[in-house]
Amino acid sequence: MKRLLALVLTLVMVLSVASAFAVYQTPVSFIITSTHSNSAMDYDKDELYDYIAQKFNISYEVWPVSKDSHDEKVRMWINGGTMPDVLCWRNFKYQEYVNYSEQGLLKALPDGWETTYPNLFAMYQACGIYDEMAVDGAYYGVPHATYYRFAGMSDPVVQHATLYYRKDWAQSLGMEFGASISMSQLSEYLRACIDKDLAGNGNTLGLSETPAAISNLFMMFSDFNYDQDPFYRDEAGYHWIMQNGKIATGVTMARDWYEKGLIDPDFYLLSLSDATANFTSGLSAAMFGSCSIPSHYAFRDTFTESTGLSADNIGLAAIAGDDDVVQANQTDNYWSCTFFNPALSDENFARILEMMDWICSEEGELTVMMGLRGKAWDYAADGSIQILLEPDVEGKYQSSQDLYGSYQIFRALGVVADDYSFINPGYDEAVVNQILNVFEAKKQGKINTIDYAYKFFASDSKAEYSVDLANEITYLIITPSIDVQAEIDQFVETNKGIWEPVVNDLNDALVK
Secondary structure (H helix, E strand, O other): OHHHHHHHHHHHHHHHHHHHHHHHOOOEEEEEEOOOOOOOOOOOOOHHHHHHHHHHOEEEEEOOOOOOOHHHHHHHHHHHOOOOOEEEEOOOOHHHHHHHHHOOOOOOOOOOHHHHOHHHHHHHHHOOOOOOOEEOOEEOOEEEEOOOOOOOOOOOOEOOOEEEEEHHHHHHOOOOOOOEEEHHHHHHHHHHHHHOOOOOOOOOEEEOOOHHHHHHHHOOOOOOOOOOOOEEEEOOEEEEHHHOOHHHHHHHHHHHHHHOOOEOOOHHHOOHHHHHHHHHOOOEEEEEEOOOHHHHHHHHHHHHHHHOOOHHHEEEEEEEOOOOOEEEEEOOOEEEEEEEOOOOOHHHHHHHHHHHHHHOOHHHHHHHHHOOEOOOEEEOOOOOEEEOOOOOOOOOOOOHHHHOOOHHHHHHHOOOHHHHHOOOOOOOHHHHHHHHHHHHHHHOOEEEOOOHHHHOOOOHHHHHOOOOHHHHHHHHHHOOOOOHHHHHHHHHHHOHHHHHHHHHHHHHHHOO
């Protein structure tokens, strides 16, 4: 009798396990590409891959694509009908998304997906663009929330761009700044750093940044979101941004700084890596760079390696006007979007979406970002997250990014890593709080919001619009003996055939 009972119980257990995994009995293989990858790296030979692959009975082939060629390859794949089954586009354009969707070049999410994949849907909603992503009632892509579960960022989300300066240099000059710095204070600080040659090389640089970042900084006081919208709306309707008189005001200030040597004289030649290197190697007094926590830590590490100094010598500040009102731009709460090949079978599609739904859950997000539960992390008795790994000799913890090649693939299927960075135990709480203080100063200031009506407006004229504003503003900054307003007026007239059709379409469609 006991033997029969044991046999029955064993059979029940086997059937229960079989039932639990029956949905995944058929293996699913697919081709995938991420926001960046390379052919020299293994993306399916680590325990994170093994865990997720076994959990969902999947395997994938990765098509490598670098950051530099990403946009070009994505467009070529989609337009040529040769895209991988799963494709994550770093900086997708809404107009192109609509065009590709209407042409049948992307696969729509299945009917009822919002209920079938609740974690994925919740993450999607956190992006703030759920309604805008609908094309004739269907959804053809999955954007990824930047802040969602752990960051505690409220709407509107402010831009990362923040002033980096040398706190030790400021202190040696008898200057001290809080979470914000006015443009006059910054000018005074840069002047003193240059005059006293605090880099000690006979050529201390002031503000060293790329043309795009310099343009963004000096347009911060223009009352519109220059970084996001090349068109703006007032009571009279829509206009091209270069028609706004405050462009000339910002350019004039930047020209004055440039002519006084406060801006790196070669800024117009700098790549992002060059500009960053000038600051992190101790050559420049300031930069206007990304202050996401991962980016900031990368800057800190490079600074210490290059200068031999403590990274605590790096100061952070929001930018304020001389009235001490902080200026900031709103930024989108999403980055990148995942698209699917229209030829992907419904069965394979369902498995991929099930995997993405789990990755968007708290357990999935933590597993991708930290490693396997029970080995890399677990929940403490009070529900808090505790790390189980041992720190290295420097007290640092290895993350999934350090340990697993597959991290680069799976992280692009859920929530953006910025969200997790706010609770990453590998980051110093004091440093995170320093960043949060700067973000809070921005939140309390004047925020130039995004015009989502414009952003998600689609028309042929908008699709054809392409003008390099940063290049023109850079020309206006560095070219001596010009009439700034006259040059802007000429630029507006020269490009009228490009911008005017967009303005007309915007006013016809959006202005009542």
